[in-house]
Amino acid sequence: DPSLPRFRLADVRKHDAKSGSPWVTSGDKVYDITDWVAAHPGGDVILRAAGHSIDPYWAIFTIHKAPHVREILETYLIGFVDIADLDTHGKPKIAAGEALEDPFASDPTRDERLIVLTQKPCNAEPAPPQLARDFTTPNELFYVRNHMWVPVVDRAEADQHKLTVELPDGDVREYTLDELRTRFRHHRVTAVLQCSGNRRSDMTKSVGKTNGLQWGTGAISNAVWEGVLLRDVLADAGLKTTDWQPLRAIEDAPQGNSDEDDDLPETDSLHVQLTGMEAYAASIPLPVALDPRGEVLLAFAMNGQPLPRDHGYPLRAVVPGFVAARSVKWLSKIAVSDEESTSQWQRRDYKLFGPNEGGAPNWDKYPAIQEMPITSAITGVWVGQKVIKQALQKGHLISSSTSSTTMGSRAEPGVRDLQAWQSDWNKSNQKTTTTPVAVTGYAYSGGGREIVRVDISVDGGRTWDQAVLLDQKDREYDDEENKSKKNIVARGRRDFAWKRWRYEGALLGDSSTSEIVVKATDSAYNTQPERHDGIYNVRGNLATAWHRVTVDTSR
Ligand code: MTE
Ligand code: MO
Known part of the structure; x- marks a missing residue:
């Protein structure tokens, strides 16, 4: 409507977050979003843009690319930016020194060993040599998957960080972090977080283009x-x-009040919506949270330290065995609702379509990823007289000639004393021409299903052998103990951690390249698909096919 007024940018600036009547611009249009703030699904995050252009923010919150969001904004149109304040492209001029505040300006610094996929927002994974070196990933090496900036919570005020809990009947209860910490029993769980995009680059390389961050094998880590x-x-x-x-203590349970029970909402039809301070949100089905043996945590510590800022300081959800997208960081609100979170991260991004279902998918056709399937990956390979210094960028050896060093010069994780191994090998294989090989890696399955076997092939999957599972010290079927046991019975206990594994063997034949392959099996006898072709999906989610690494042994 050309009859609408034109506003100088100086006036727009006055309508900032504190003004009580926030405005934003988009292109040359001016909007009064006062009434939208309360109804905005992302809460008052929209106020970050108040007084300025909303466009850079909407580039981050990609959900706003949907036409219906634009339509909502249009209902708040109040005018246009004055022509005097538009540049030659018809965009509002930004005066020197007035540039948009970088929303990532207060992000923490990251360990320089992390491989950075994107800086803003930060998405970074540990390189293979560090990935599964330890059973619990050191905090500074834990992969980082941020959709937006890292919210700033002052250390001095962290105890007063508020968590709002909203119940289906509308009742609201507020807890401070201090209250959570002091009033409830503490619980510890060792659990992997794995992004649904872990190993996506593998799927891309072997099948074709996928949308999303091209993670290698490192969008997974394990912590207490x-x-x-x-x-x-x-x-x-x-x-x-x-x-x-x-679920309540027996003595608390009222007797025979089934009438009252009839009015209670059905557990199975409810969801727990989890919302972070920067408006990221997701949900899990309520039964997952109520499981009497369940271990869904509101976590404030990671490996014995306060949560690092990148991992949700001061409070995050941890949903063991589930896709990490549900483990909402910087947790500020929980709502028990009769529907899933309406966020794009619940209703869109983390779904799987058939290999043929490209283009514009019908998002409502399939459920959100929740429990994770089984996967495994190779993180280190040592061949012959050389230690291939894990040039396993993105899951593939670039070339064995990249930085080889003499075996034994450096003890690598999971491989027992390499020098001893080499000399044992030489003694017992003096007359053979086979080449020794050692391989290390991790295996993990979701839903608390324990890894029970890891199979290794050094000839591209024709013949197989078993790797030694590390990290089973407290298991009934620990390798050493096992020798005297006839029958191996899994405990009822669930395992949310990964298992690192180690394989020592020999390369077969005399060809100059060998393909080393790993696949794992869990306690439900689920195993990984052989190839990515059959599980290809346009989003590149859950790339869990056998992991293969080709080594060049010609030198
Ligand atoms: N929570 C918030 N608030 N914001 C986010 O961007 N990313 C999710 C999840 N929780 C995210 C979040 C995704 S997709 C993943 S894989 C994990 O956090 C990553 O957790 P990490 O960075 O601690 O490894
Ligand atoms: Mo993720």
Whole structure:
């Protein structure tokens, strides 16, 4: 409507976040978003743009590219930017010194050993040599997957960080971090977080283009998380649903009040929506949170330290066995609702389509990824007289000639004393021409399903042998103990950690290249698909095919 007024940018600037009547511009249009702030699904994050252009923010929050969002904004149109304040492209001029505040300006610095995929927002993975060196990933090497900037929470005010809990009947309860920490039983769980995009680059290389960050094998890490149980907090907040009663202490359970029970909302139809301070959000089904043996945490510590800023300081959800997208960082709100989170991260990005379903997918056709499938990867290979200094960039050896050093010069994770191995090997194989090989890596399955076997092939999958599983010290079927046992029985216990593994063997034949392959099996006898072709999906999610590394042994 050309009859609408034109505003000088100086006036637009006055309508900032504190003004009580926030405005934003988009292109040369001016919008009064006062009424939108309350209704905005991303909460008051939209206020970051108040007084300025919303366009750079919408480039980050890609959900706004949907036409319906633009339509909502158009209803708040109040005018146009004065022509005197437009540049030659028809965009509002930005005066010197007035440049848009970089929303990433207060992001923390990251360990320089991380491979950075994108800087703003930060997406970074540990390189293979560091990836599974330790059972628990050191905090500074834990992969980082941020959709936006890292919210700033002052150390001095962290205890007062607020968590809002909203129940289906609309009741709201607020907890400070201090209250969570002091009023509830602490619980510790060792759990992997793995991005649905882990190993996506593998799928891209072997099948074709996928949309998303091209992660190597490192969008996965393992840590000991400490916090309080989500179900304890929900109970304290007063949540009551159909099968809530049996979860309460027996003496608390009212007798024979089935009438009252009839009015309770159905547990199976509810979801726990989790929202972060920068408006990232996701949800899990309520039964996952209420599982009496479940371990969904509101975590404030990671490997014995306060959560690092990149990993959700001061509070994050940790949903063991589930896709890490549900482990919402910088947690500020929980809502038990009759629908899933409406965020793009719940309703769109983390879904899988058939190999043929490209183009514009019908997002509502399939459910969101929740429990993770099984996967494994090779993180180190040592061949012959050489240590191939894991040039395993993005899961593939670039070339064995990249920085080889003499075997034994450096003890690598998971491989027992290489020098001893080499000399044993030489003694027992003096007359053979075979080449020794050692391989290390990780295997992990979701849903608490333990890794029970890791198979290795050094000839591209024709013949197989088993790797030694590390990290089973407290298992009934620990290798050493096992020798005296006839029958191996898995404990009922669930395992949310990964298992690192090690293989020592020999390369076969005399060809100059060998393809080393790993595949794992979990306690439900799930195993990985052989190739990515059959599980290809346009988003490149859950790239879990056998992991292959080709080594050049010609030198
Ligand atoms: N939570 C918030 N608030 N913001 C985010 O961008 N990313 C999610 C999840 N939780 C995200 C979030 C995704 S997709 C992943 S894979 C994990 O956090 C990554 O957790 P990490 O960075 O601690 O490894
Ligand atoms: Mo992710």
